[in-house]
Amino acid sequence: MGEGGHVKEKGGIKKRETWSKRFDFLLACIGFSVGLGNVWRFPYLCYKNGGGAFMIPYFICCIVGGIPLFYLEVCVGQFMGVAGLNAWKICPIFQGIGIASTIIMFFSNTFFNVIMAWAFYYWFSSFTSELPWASCGHEWNKNCKDYTKEDGNFTNSSLHNDEMANITIPFLSALKNTSNQLVLDPVTEFWENKVLGISDGIDQPGAIKWDICLCLLFAWICVYLCICKGIKSSGKVMYFTATTPYLFMSILLIRNSMLPGAIDGVIYYLKPNLSKLSDMQVWVDAGSQIFFTYSIGVGSLTVLGSFNKFKHNSYKDCIIFACTNTGTSLLAGLIIFTILGHMAFVQDTSIDKVAESGPGLAFIAYPKAVSMMPGAPFWSVLFFFMVILLGFDSQFVGVEAVVTAIVDQWPSVLRRKYRKEAFTAFICFLNFLLGLCMVTHGGIYVFELFNFYSTCIIILLIGFFECVAVAWVYGVRRFYDNVEMMLGRRINPYMGFCWTFLSPMFCLGMFLMSIINYSNLEYKRPSGVYEYPGWAIVIGWSMASFSVMFIPLMIPFNIWRYKLNFKTLHLLLKPQGLQAHQLRPKDKGEKSIGNCNAKSKCCDNSCEDPLDNHYEEDILETKLALLENGTNAHNGTNGTNGLKV
DSSP: OOGGGOOOEETTEEOOOOOSSHHHHHHHHHHHHSSHHHHHTHHHHHHHTTGGGGHHHHHHHIIIIIHHHHHHHHHHHHHHSOOHHHHGGGSGGGTHHHHHHHHHHHHHHHHHHHHHHHHHHHHHHTSSSSOTTSSSOSTTOSSBOOEEEETTEEEEOOOOGGGGGGBOOOSSSEEEOTTSOEEEOHHHHIIIIIIIOOOSSTTOOOSBOHHHHHHHHHHHHHHHHHHTTTHHHHHHHHHHHTTHHHHHHHHHHHHHHTSTTHHHHHHHHHOOOGGGGGOHHHHHHHHHHHHHHHTTTSSHHHHHHHTSOTTOOHHHHHHHHHHHHHHHHHHHHHHHHHHHHHHHHHHTSOGGGTOOOTHHIIIIIHHHHHHTSTTHHHHHHHHHHHHHHHHHHHHHHHHHHHHHHHHHHSHHHHSBTTHHHHHHHHHHHHHHHHHGGGSBTTHHHHHHHHHHHTTTTHHHHHHHHHHIIIIIIIIHHHHHHHHHHHHSSOOOHHHHHIIIIIHHHHHHHHHHHHHHTOOOOEEEETTEEEEOOHHHHHHHHHHHHHHHTHHHHHHHHHHHHTTOOTTTGGGGGSOOSOOGGGOOGGGTTOOOGGGSBTTTTBOSTTOSOOSOHHHHHHHHHHHHHHHHHTOOOOOOOOSTTOOOO
16 A cells, blocks of 8 residues: 555555554554453453452453563564465464464454344334333233332332332342243343344254344444455544544443442442452453453454554554553443442342343343433443444454455455455355354354354464464564564563563463363353253364364475475474565575475475565565666565575
């Protein structure tokens, strides 16, 4: 992309894009990583794991693992100038990291937009004078009751905003009546019967729910329209989607703080319980939350970094991002627990009875609390619009990460004319088709399977291999020199210490603790806990293994592809395809696997074609750019043959 972000063509191939403005990169990182995980996961984990005491392991994991790994991935993308498989040519033996992270991102995009479909459904349903989940009497209500407290007894009645002073709802979402029949409150019945139409298990998928399916289709159309032109279009959209939620969060916090019982929720949220720190699960939760909210190990940060100009100061952006991410989590916690404190006050129960995490918080607890507030439809519209904005900018970058990783692999094919736009549409449509299994009557079980197995434990392994690849194989000193080439100065040596020792130990330790504490997936419903059958667990682990298996598989593949022998095997440890501006003076003339010809399968100086087609295209593009500017090309080398550019 040229100045101002305009794409130029060289021989019919569009030049790779870069950010139009320096602020675009930081905004994209904030928009992608600061999302629903900050709103519906962090507050619950904080409450569950000792309140304010949870901040201790959280900040330790942030300093030891979160910030260093975030900056590592960004730097790899910015230095290499490409994403996916090609970005990890910095260390060819670990090229499989690029494939693994792209697959994980693809799975994540599939189930994440289902959340957007639910959010759209609730948002559309909020444009009414009375929220449909505020009372019983609808076609989807089967065993539903609204309750008010009169003389200590629960009686059936309807909820109205002008009766707020007398409202009380049992702290359980489900009760048993005199016939031992399950009775649900209207919010839970709306979620289970109307939105999900939930079946009894994953082995009973049922038919597609066409109302949710249309919302899913609408969500994917919105995503495509915002990213079809690449970062040129999505970058502009993020100025709105990444900043507006903070306005809405501020409004909601002010409103919630004025409600009775709000201060009790804040105290419950932040009151430290230091005894929790001895529990291994607390540290696992802190580490997994850092990986989740910092978007480590899914390839998106490498993609975002690859759109930076080579000299961009991403180090400063990294620090700003870390402060923003953590600050947003704390702010979201205040918003959620002020409303939960009010909800507990109205129900005359304790906060731990109303606190939930994940979809249960966004689609049950908060809608229930909103329905108790005066002007409920307005606050519901505001809340779900905030959820949509928080989710969309994450989805924009997620889809762009998958598309860019594949386009960078075959630029001569996919960067011509409107092929990238068509390919983006294909990826969105493929994600939509895979998401259809999550909008059936048994779709919530498939959703939880994807959510639990495709992203959680495996990304810890990917983070470990990233540290090994850069710090131990490529060389932490060399990478530090490369960062200095980009920034014009040396960064704090603490980063190198983390990349070499602390971060890989952190990733491996968290992975082992997660395995030790592992238990099979369950789905909690008001009617009881659903335990997934064995075959579903096998599918889940197969999905998790499918991504990470490419890390070891790429090693024998490259050995076969380039016909390496014992003498040339070490070339897998050398960076491939570096250009003149990426080389230190002492690196020039360095042998690499790029000297090996994949077609003739030779790996010595007798090869007639020392570079593969991808790098020939890069060299041709450089020549065309130099000729266009009317300057003489300077000599540069890439590999042992000293090819002139």
